[in-house]
Structures are given as structure tokens and as C-alpha cells.
Amino acid sequence: MNSPDASHSDEFPYDDVVSALPHAFGEPGARGVLRARFEDFVVDEQLPVEPDGSGEHVLLQVRKTGLNTQDVVQRLSRFSGVRQRDIGFAGQKDRNAVTTQWFSLLLINQVEPDWSGLDSDAMQVLQAHRHGRKLKRGALRANRFQLMVRDFDGDPEDIAERIDAMRRIGMPNYFGAQRFGRRGSNLYGALRMFTSGKRPRQRNRAGMMLSAARSLLFNQVLAERVRLGNWATAIAGDYMALDGSRSGFVCESPDAEIAQRLAAFDIHPSGPLYGDGPLKTQGEALALETRVLADWPEWRTGLENARASADRRALRARVADLEWALDGGSLRLSFELPRGSFATALVRELLA
Structure with a gap:
């Protein structure tokens, strides 16, 4: 070509x-x-470190459905008043999936809002922890797929x-x-x-x-x-x-x-x-x-x-923990990929 x-x-x-x-x-x-449905493509980010428990940033673990990463950044900014440039994330995630993703927000000398106010059918906050650093692009260990x-x-x-x-x-x-x-x-x-x-x-x-x-x-x-x-x-x-x-x-x-x-x-x-x-x-x-x-x-x-x-x-x-099963007329796959690798690259080796 x-x-x-x-x-x-x-x-x-x-x-x-x-x-x-x-x-x-x-x-x-x-x-x-x-x-065919959002829940047919599930992604969970795996961070390389645990939250510090203290610091100027808040780490949020968010589960989103039918939203891309930028959609979530905009919602977090509007809800918290934090500028979008002060919101960090490790990687971009697809809209057409159910994904669990981490975000950091710079909150200096501010009382944290009640994050449950963000919960909706499209987005839920699962965890919130104080952290010392902004989450940077690529700061992932792996992504887990189902x-x-x-x-x-x-x-x-x-x-x-x-x-x-x-x-x-x-x-x-x-x-x-x-x-x-x-x-x-x-x-x-x-x-x-x-x-x-x-x-x-x-x-x-x-x-x-x-x-x-x-x-x-x-x-x-x-x-x-x-x-x-x-x-x-x-x-x-x-x-x-x-x-x-x-x-x-x-x-x-x-x-x-x-x-x-x-x-x-x-x-x-x-x-x-x-x-x-x-x-x-x-x-x-x-x-x-x-x-x-x-x-x-x-x-x-x-x-x-x-x-x-x-x-x-x-x-x-490397494809870690790769498992598969036939479930009626469906094929189930679960596996873990390094950051930056695409699950669709695996699927294309299996399906025409």
C-alpha cells in the first residue's frame, strides 16, 4: 500500500x-x-500504584457507559468547578463500551463535593481517594477486558x-x-x-x-x-x-x-x-x-x-489470563493487555 x-x-x-x-x-x-450492546465490551483500568491517601489531588474511579473520556472530563469539571486542564486521566476510552477508568482532580484547600451527585445511568463514581500527583497519560499497568x-x-x-x-x-x-x-x-x-x-x-x-x-x-x-x-x-x-x-x-x-x-x-x-x-x-x-x-x-x-x-x-x-468459552450462541473472552494495546487487535485474529 x-x-x-x-x-x-x-x-x-x-x-x-x-x-x-x-x-x-x-x-x-x-x-x-x-x-451489539454496551455491556458486550467491558474494560477495567489497572493502575500501577495505589492511591496515596493524602495530597492535593483526588483520584476518582468512574464507571461509564456510552460516554467517552472527554465526556466524563466535562461532567467532572462542571460538577466540581475544577478546570479541565487540572483533570488528569491515563488513557482514552471508547464510548461504545462499559469502562472503569481513573481520573485525578486538583482540589487544593477545597471541601470535596458529594461525588454521588454525579451518579446516573451513564456514569457512577465507585471510589474517591486523596492522591499526591496528577494522573498522567500512560500511567497504567494494564487494561482488563471482558x-x-x-x-x-x-x-x-x-x-x-x-x-x-x-x-x-x-x-x-x-x-x-x-x-x-x-x-x-x-x-x-x-x-x-x-x-x-x-x-x-x-x-x-x-x-x-x-x-x-x-x-x-x-x-x-x-x-x-x-x-x-x-x-x-x-x-x-x-x-x-x-x-x-x-x-x-x-x-x-x-x-x-x-x-x-x-x-x-x-x-x-x-x-x-x-x-x-x-x-x-x-x-x-x-x-x-x-x-x-x-x-x-x-x-x-x-x-x-x-x-x-x-x-x-x-x-x-503479551495477552495475560486469556480465557474463552462458548455460551449458547455467543463467544465469551476475557484477557489483560498492556497499556496502549487494542482489544480489537486480538479479536481480529479470531473473527473475520
């Missing part, structure tokens, strides 16, 4: 940049309906084999369709920003576009590794990401120790979150990434000119 020029952007299928990505375990044959796939039609043995494979080696850490906006709107916006040189006035909107552009390029590199069958193994020159960390190292030559650490999910091969900075890979891995990214000149130049910071992301995600 090649990069579009501004003159022929209408030919590029921004509306759906995920469905054509290759599958790690072969094309799935099963079918079903996900998100999914219901209705009208399931597939071979249980095939599902069992795919589940077993993901337990053993993980899943491709693709960015899901949510990252790219409704019908690819974040990508259309990014291309307009790159070609015009003008950023949207809303800083948050520009950030979403840049994030979508980086995610698009990452998915292309991962897709090539999936095609080659080495997305979960190391090749010469790979930048290996330490599990649960932003640190890593260059693997000059894969050996038995590297294979052992991969099998233990201690390290993962990584791919580029493209931006203004080096790719960090060497040798074979650098040649592969350079070849794939050569097809996307406008996107690379746009990200460089926007001074997006270059970073790395693991090519695979």
Missing part, C-alpha cells in the same frame, strides 16, 4: 486502514457480532488453536481502527495538515492527527513483519523493547539467550513510532524498516516537520 500524494488522496482508502492488515495466525473463518461476541459462527477447534498460539507468543500489537478516527478522519486531517503546513487551533486535535499518522506507519512495518513471519522473533539489528518499559537495546545477532527472553516475554522486537529522530535499529532490521517507510514520503516528511518525537513500540503484545 503506497503513500498518497495530495493530488490523488481520494484514491487512498483512509476509511479503513486496518482490515487489510495481514493476520498472524492465518485468515480467520469465524464470524460474530461485537458490541468481551461478548454474539451470533458466533465458527469452528471451536480453530478458536482454541488461535487462543493457544496467542497465549504462547502474544498477538501483533497493531493500532486499532479507533486510533484513526471515524472513517479515517484523523488521517484525512493529518494529510491536510502536512500538505498545508497549518495545524488545527485545538492542540488536542493536532496531537490526535500526529498520533494517527505515526500509528499508520507503525502498522505498515508490523504488517511486513507479520508477512515475513518474524513479528514475534528477533532479527539482526532489532531494537528490543524491555517488557513494560520504554527502554531497550539493539540485538546485533539473535542467540539462544534472546530466544529464551522472548519466550518469557521479558523483551519484544519493536517498530518505529516515526518522528524527528533516529529509528534506533541496525543491519537487517534497519533495512526492512527503511524499505517499508520509503513508500510513505509525505507522511515521514510531515511528521519530521511537525517535530513529532521519534519513539519505539513493541511489535507484539
